[in-house]
Amino acid sequence: MIRKKSRREEPLDHAELARLLPAPGDPHLSLDRHLLLEEHLMNEIQSSAPAPAPSRRAARRVLLIGVPVTAAALAGAFAVTMLTGSGDSGTTAATPPPVEAPVVRIEPGSTAQLASTVEHIAAAASARKTPEPDPGQYIYVKSKVSYLAVSHTDAYKSKTFVQPLHIREVWNSPDGKQGWVDEPGYRPKGGVTLNSDVKSNLNAPSYDYLRTLPTDPDTLLKKIYKETEGQGNSPDQEAFTTVGDLLGEQLAPAKLNAALYRAAAKIPGVVVVEHVKDAVGREGIALAHVDRQSGDRTEWIFDPKTYTYLGSRAVQVELADDIKPGTVLEYTAVLERAVVDAQKQRPGAQGTDA
Template identity: 90%
Template sequence: MIRKKSRREESLDHAELARLLPAPGDPHLSLDRHLLLEEHLMNEIQSTASAPAPSRRPARRVLLIGIPVTAAALAGAIAFTALTSPGGSGPGVATPPPVEAPVVRIEPGSTAQLASTVEHIAAAALTRKTPEPGPGQYIYIKSKVSYLVVSHTDADESKTLVQPLHIREVWNSPDGKQGWLDEPGYQPKGGITLDSNVERSLNAPSYDYLKTLPTDPDVLLKKIYKETEGQGNSPDQEAFATVGDLLREQLAPAKLNAALYRAAAKIPGVVVVEHVKDAAGREGIALAHVDQKSGDRTEWVFDPKTYTYLGSRAVQVKPADDVQPGTVLEYTAVLERAVVDAPKQRPGAQGTDA
């Protein structure tokens, strides 16, 4: 007896399959698993693509939104569980769990003292003794930092999570071609190389590159606007952020430092904010600018007496993306800035590796 195959045995269309199979579940991962999956996907992309040069500075805002995960993504997350521990940012790295972002009272900003404050800051930069790295030496920056992890979770849209405050140390050669980053809990034990042959620019500066920049504030600001055109949420915000990035993990000649401050004062929207604290809890006075699209205010914190740059802070000042006003999205503090003779060497330990 010859059995004929029914039409259903020969082929099944998508609609028929959907009718026959049980309805799929709605897998929902915890926040830790969301972050783990996203980190894995980023690692996979970086390992299979032509890797760009490592960033010479911390990201302005690290944003990972807790999103629903599909069944396919869930399978990938389960497969990845065997490769690393929960919460890790890579094999062998156990990243500390994020914490709820601090909330502060929003201090009003004003232009009333802007000109005089900037002149005090610029004058102090000109008179301050700045070490100059020689051939074979490295610029060392030690900071205490915390950056945004998620702006809100699926379970609580009002909760913003950030990294716990932690130490970050960076070494860079004057030409920017060699470097090292040590950030326990966020990089593999012992740190990672920052060696790179990327062309130096405002977005990837080196000490040697900074020495070539104009020290006339008007000419410098014009160059910044031109080279950052089309980036960021607005030309003014991008110009302000670019200057801030040059202050954070770099060493600049005194004349250029003064020019950067004077150029920043010419950016529309820049104000002075009093009673601002950096990540080390040091109180200072700040030059600040609000990103009108994201609603957060970037603040550069200076010592109110010596006008030394202390660190930076980003505070939400307008409701946006479910982030509540007063939320501190990121904050940093420069603890040490020096010139050393080798990567992984710390000031006071010349001749020995860290």
């Protein structure tokens, strides 16, 4: 091989280098590349470090702030990959593109009816017959959900994108060691396992674990604060979030359900919001708490007549990260809650409706 010698022996100055080299490209990553690199990084971390205790808590918020992207690129990116993180791994190429988040009128919250509302909810929970799963059975919860996908982009600073509403089904054994989640479009076809050998705790509660929790509201709340210390944006926010996580995709004994509601009422900042809709449009009344760091309000929605838990919603109430107040960041609706005889079995002739 013949190598041509440079015509210049002396070093080039900066101006000369700038003239000779091509112009630099856009330093910003496209959204699809950003997501793929993020997923690769997380996989590398998980493969090179001891696996942490998995949590069944749905870590829903994928915030990609300040990413320049067009609407077409946004749709394409989410058709490639999506990070939803619910204690299992797995993505699907058929992930639907995100849609613009709905914006609602912000209903004011009040403490005026807090005590009476919580007592109605707790009394209804205590009176409700709750099936007790036997070893070998599974707790089944079917929901309709939508979670935050992208907070905002440089191209659309006033727009927030969420997942389209879709069905999510979860099966959990009473001891929490076996489970399954089926979420078409967001999990591989047929679903993925939630099996775990990790001991149950407040962040990953099993039915058997919930049976051991105290049913005195003060004692229960003290335990929640102690065991979640240092997590979340504030102790109060983390306590409220922890109680909420026990309501969504789990089955709790009736007395504990009542204690959870009464404990939540003692958390500073909890209010009642009188007019709220869940993910399928059912009207309800909510217990709510504002996260002062992120500016969004988490709402647990109950039927205003029967006080049955309907679902949850997160609404931006204060401007933060360029998210418009009134933006619905996530919302859910529990459609079925039952005890069934086998994993992946749906309620029917062999299932017992909860």
